[in-house]
Amino acid sequence: MTETLTKTVGMVILVAAPLTFTMPMTRAVADVPVVQHLTEGTRSGGVPTSWWGTMVSTTAGYVPAPSFLIKGEASNEREAAMTRRIGDLARLQDGWLGDGSFAPSPAVTTWLASHAAQICQANEDVVLVPTGDGTVVLEWNIAAVEYTAELGPSDMLLVIDDTATDALTEASTSLDEEALLRFLATGLIE
Amino acid sequence: MSQGVDADASLLEASDEVLLRQVHPDQFPNGVLSKVAFFPSPRDQGLLSTRRNRVGAEQACLDWRASSRESVGTWGVSVGEFKGVDVAAYDDSHLPGQPAGHASADFTSYDRAKQVQKGRKLREKAKARGRLFPADQDETAEADTSEPAITDPVVRDRESSDSDGPRTV
Numbered sequence: 571m572t573e574t575l576t577k578t579v580g581m582v583i584l585v586a587a588p589l590t591f592t593m594p595m596t597r598a599v600a601d602v603p604v605v606q607h608l609t610e611g612t613r614s615g616g617v618p619t620s621w622w623g624t625m626v627s628t629t630a631g632y633v634p635a636p637s638f639l640i641k642g643e644a645s646n647e648r649e650a651a652m653t654r655r656i657g658d659l660a661r662l663q664d665g666w667l668g669d670g671s672f673a674p675s676p677a678v679t680t681w682l683a684s685h686a687a688q689i690c691q692a693n694e695d696v697v698l699v700p701t702g703d704g705t706v707v708l709e710w711n712i713a714a715v716e717y718t719a720e721l722g723p724s725d726m727l728l729v730i731d732d733t734a735t736d737a738l739t740e741a742s743t744s745l746d747e748e749a750l751l752r753f754l755a756t757g758l759i760e
Numbered sequence: 761m762s763q764g765v766d767a768d769a770s771l772l773e774a775s776d777e778v779l780l781r782q783v784h785p786d787q788f789p790n791g792v793l794s795k796v797a798f799f800p801s802p803r804d805q806g807l808l809s810t811r812r813n814r815v816g817a818e819q820a821c822l823d824w825r826a827s828s829r830e831s832v833g834t835w836g837v838s839v840g841e842f843k844g845v846d847v848a849a850y851d852d853s854h855l856p857g858q859p860a861g862h863a864s865a866d867f868t869s870y871d872r873a874k875q876v877q878k879g880r881k882l883r884e885k886a887k888a889r890g891r892l893f894p895a896d897q898d899e900t901a902e903a904d905t906s907e908p909a910i911t912d913p914v915v916r917d918r919e920s921s922d923s924d925g926p927r928t929v
Contacts, residue, residue: 659786667784668829669857670803699794700786702801709794716795718876729873731880740873 648694652686659700671702677723678706685747692754708754717757719750726750728759764806764868769850772812772863775840779810779849779863780820780892782831793835793887799867799879806868806875810837812851812861817892823859834893835886837865845878 660679664672682689682698689696695710701720708719718729726746730739741759743749753759772779787797800808811820817834824831842849842865853862867875890896 655789662786666786666829667801668809668827671801672803697789697792697794699789699796701796703803707794707796709796716880718795720872720876727872727876729876731877733880736877738873738877742872 645690645694649687649690652690652698653683655698656682656686659698659706662700666700667702672704674700674706675704675723678704678721681721681745682706685751688751689754692751696754712757715757717753719753721745721750728753730757730759765848765850765864765866766852766855768854769852769864772839772849772851775838775843777839778813778836778889778892779839779842779865780813780815780817780834780836781808781810781886782821782824782829783833783835785830785832788832793883795876795879795883797835797879798837798882798886799875800865802872806870807864807866808847810849810863810865811859812853812863815859815861821893833891836889836892837882837886841882841885845881847878847882 656679659674660676660683662673666673689708693710696708697710699707699709701707703722705720705722708721710717714732714734716729716731716733718727718731720727720729722745725742725744728741728743728750730737732738739759749760781797783793783797787794798808800806811823813836815823817836821831821834839849846869847865847867849863849865851862852858852864853860855862867878870878
């Protein structure tokens with residue numbers, strides 16, 4: 571009886587052990603959101619905070635949490651720099667770029683200021699550039715692809731410009747926080 | 761003639777003429793030339809404002825600064841390079857309020873995303889040519905955003921009271 575039980579337990583262990591190591595890994599890979607710049611390995615990047623728990627929990631024990639998930643001094647500095655930059659943009663006056671040019675819309679700079687931390691977390695490379703129309707352009711590049719998000723008071727234009735092929739992908743929508751942060755983090759337009 | 765260009769403007773034909781463009785410090789973040797400086801705003805009615813080569817890179821920059829506007833310097837894009845991205849350039853200095861030797865590059869045929877892409881391509885041309893005034897001394901010169909001869913930080917916070925100057929250059 572004892573011998574039979576031991577054999578049964580042994581068989582279970584033999585069968586279950588490989589699954590223990592393979593199944594969670596498969597599941598983890600399937601659950602991790604596709605983050606283009608992570609898969610390409612071209613930059614350290616970032617993902618929205620709403621994804622952190624998913625990534626860490628599904629990969630815990632198998633893949634170490636990327637360093638950019640650990641909010642430290644560097645990210646605080648980036649956030650501070652972003653806040654200063656937004657402040658600089660907010661101080662521009664109408665006419666800053668010539669006769670008839672407009673300073674960044676207060677609605678845009680206020681929105682940016684209230685989302686500075688999220689923007690930094692989503693994308694550590696993004697730079698903010700004002701236009702003469704009162705909009706603010708967020709731009710960055712990954713390898714040969716240039717990404718642009720032009721924010722107006724109530725709308726936004728997202729552009730993916732592949733400099734190698736000149737393929738252009740664009741979307742013009744109302745200002746959508748979730749879509750913008752996802753675009754910043756993944757470079758994908760939905 | 762494009763709908764955006766004045767009927768009396770003359771098309772620039774000489775492909776090797778370099779048109780001069782001022783770049784505001786805020787369009788040169790972290791010492792990197794932004795494409796935003798190389799495509800027009802809708803308020804410009806699709807026309808990118810430049811000065812003709814005969815004005816000179818230094819004079820173009822000084823003229824700009826004389827209107828109490830900021831510039832980190834003059835960059836250049838040739839008429840041929842504009843043609844290369846299917847953008848025609850016109851001398852429209854006869855228009856009221858425009859400075860001598862003013863030229864406009866016509867983006868009016870393109871939607872915003874296309875303008876953004878063309879701006880990126882033109883920026884690359886300008887970047888490859890290097891800053892014309894003050895001339896880049898070496899590879900690292902572009903990273904120097906605190907150019908004392910051109911950038912006047914006081915201007916940034918100054919109330920804009922110079923609306924009688926040229927539209928933009």
